[in-house]
Amino acid sequence: MRRTAAGGAARHPLQPRTQAAATAAPAGRAMPGEYNPVKLRSDCSRPPLPWYTRAQNKMRRPSLLFKDILKCTLLVFGVWILYILKLNYSSEECDMRKVHFVDPDRIKRAQKYAQQVLQEECRPKFVKKAMALLFEHRYSTDLVPFVQKAPKGSETEYKYDPPFGFRKFSSKVQTLLDILPEHDFPEHLQAKQCRRCVVIGSGGILHGLELGHALNQFDVVIRLNSAPVEGYSAHVGNRTTIRMTYPEGAPLSDTEYYGSDLFVAVLFKSVDFNWLQAMVKNETLPFWVRLFFWKRVAEKIPLQPKHFRILNPVIIKETAFDILQYSEPQSRFWGRDKNVPTMGIIAVVLATHLCDEVSLAGFGYDLNQPRTPLHYFGNQCMAAMDWQTMHNVTTETQFLLHLIKEGVVKDLSGGIHCEF
Numbered sequence: 001m002r003r004t005a006a007g008g009a010a011r012h013p014l015q016p017r018t019q020a021a022a023t024a025a026p027a028g029r030a031m032p033g034e035y036n037p038v039k040l041r042s043d044c045s046r047p048p049l050p051w052y053t054r055a056q057n058k059m060r061r062p063s064l065l066f067k068d069i070l071k072c073t074l075l076v077f078g079v080w081i082l083y084i085l086k087l088n089y090s091s092e093e094c095d096m097r098k099v100h101f102v103d104p105d106r107i108k109r110a111q112k113y114a115q116q117v118l119q120e121e122c123r124p125k126f127v128k129k130a131m132a133l134l135f136e137h138r139y140s141t142d143l144v145p146f147v148q149k150a151p152k153g154s155e156t157e158y159k160y161d162p163p164f165g166f167r168k169f170s171s172k173v174q175t176l177l178d179i180l181p182e183h184d185f186p187e188h189l190q191a192k193q194c195r196r197c198v199v200i201g202s203g204g205i206l207h208g209l210e211l212g213h214a215l216n217q218f219d220v221v222i223r224l225n226s227a228p229v230e231g232y233s234a235h236v237g238n239r240t241t242i243r244m245t246y247p248e249g250a251p252l253s254d255t256e257y258y259g260s261d262l263f264v265a266v267l268f269k270s271v272d273f274n275w276l277q278a279m280v281k282n283e284t285l286p287f288w289v290r291l292f293f294w295k296r297v298a299e300k301i302p303l304q305p306k307h308f309r310i311l312n313p314v315i316i317k318e319t320a321f322d323i324l325q326y327s328e329p330q331s332r333f334w335g336r337d338k339n340v341p342t343m344g345i346i347a348v349v350l351a352t353h354l355c356d357e358v359s360l361a362g363f364g365y366d367l368n369q370p371r372t373p374l375h376y377f378g379n380q381c382m383a384a385m386d387w388q389t390m391h392n393v394t395t396e397t398q399f400l401l402h403l404i405k406e407g408v409v410k411d412l413s414g415g416i417h418c419e420f
Contacts, residue, residue: 102208113420114214114412117359122194127352130408138322145353147310148183150174156314163268164317172273179280182306185354195219197355199347200236201362202227204373205415211361212237220355224343225249228256228377235376244347247275250298257302264309280305319349324395340390363400364415365393
């Protein structure tokens with residue numbers, strides 16, 4: 001029942017005023033000085049019209065949507081900044097002058113062992129047969145090492161996103177293949193009846209062993225990412241057959257490229273295709289594309305188009321899901337599961353498809369020695385590996401140990417399993 005301004009009961013306009021109502025009205029009137037909590041409302045007020053309320057809500061929605069988008073953008077940007085800072089500044093640095101000491105007797109034994117490996121008879125197709133026997137149906141002996149054609153919807157390359165496949169990137173792959181004059185292993189290397197490969201990792205264990213002379217004698221020398229030759233040739237050699245990397249890992253200095261190198265690109269994301277195209281065509285990468293890389297990338301690679309190759313992503317897929325038996329990728333808002341093999345492991349599997357005999361040097365992450373050098377260059381300690389979120393170092397070490405103990409590959413620096 002509606003109340004009047006005086007607090008009494010309001011009668012219906014057609015209802016006659018009774019004596020009781022007339023008597024009740026004065027009784028309900030507030031006395032002077034008494035607090036009346038009843039909210040007054042004018043007889044002219046009326047509820048808002050439905051169409052007006054809907055119009056107001058529609059006017060508010062774009063503003064709220066914009067605010068939500070802005071909040072999400074700021075959140076993603078903030079997380080990205082924290083990730084970059086973590087990668088670049090959180091790892092403990094080592095004093096390389098103090099930690100790089102190698103027992104002279106170990107140096108002699110390592111050099112002698114490397115020469116023994118080189119003097120052994122090269123066995124054609126040995127490593128492929130050994131891998132097929134060791135991993136049975138999990139290793140394909142007929143995989144081509146480099147991309148020859150754009151994938152189709154029914155092929156393995158099209159079933160996964162990079163780096164495991166090229167799903168949704170068929171047109172970009174075709175664009176790259178159109179500007180690459182060659183897609184296979186160089187003829188002068190294919191002509192050799194038996195090829196010896198050495199995959200040179202970046203491990204700090206290489207520093208001081210002075211294996212450079214022995215490493216130069218292999219038919220195929222595979223180097224990873226930005227691992228330098230200049231200033232370290234006594235330990236890592238100065239020959240390079242393949243430089244295998246992704247955009248952020250490519251050397252920035254022209255002195256790390258030689259005219260006969262093969263630059264094997266490993267593509268992880270959409271902008272990697274744009275970057276590779278710019279490098280092959282010797283073009284400037286647009287500024288807005290550079291914003292999508294987590295660190296500075298090379299602006300120019302001083303090699304002719306015939307020296308570029310694209311790694312077959314099926315090699316990464318088979319290494320991850322079949323050989324290492326990682327779980328397949330899951331949809332995530334940020335980052336990846338630890339199911340992406342390191343560049344070193346990918347290079348080892350690539351070497352088994354390219355060569356007849358395979359050796360390793362500079363492999364081995366000893367996470368129990370956090371103060372030992374991570375690389376043979378730079379000043380990062382092994383503790384930096386605790387911050388990475390993509391790779392399963394323990395599983396990879398077990399994989400390499402299995403290969404070495406089964407005699408499939410040789411470890412020249414003894415970082416995984418020392419045989420000298």
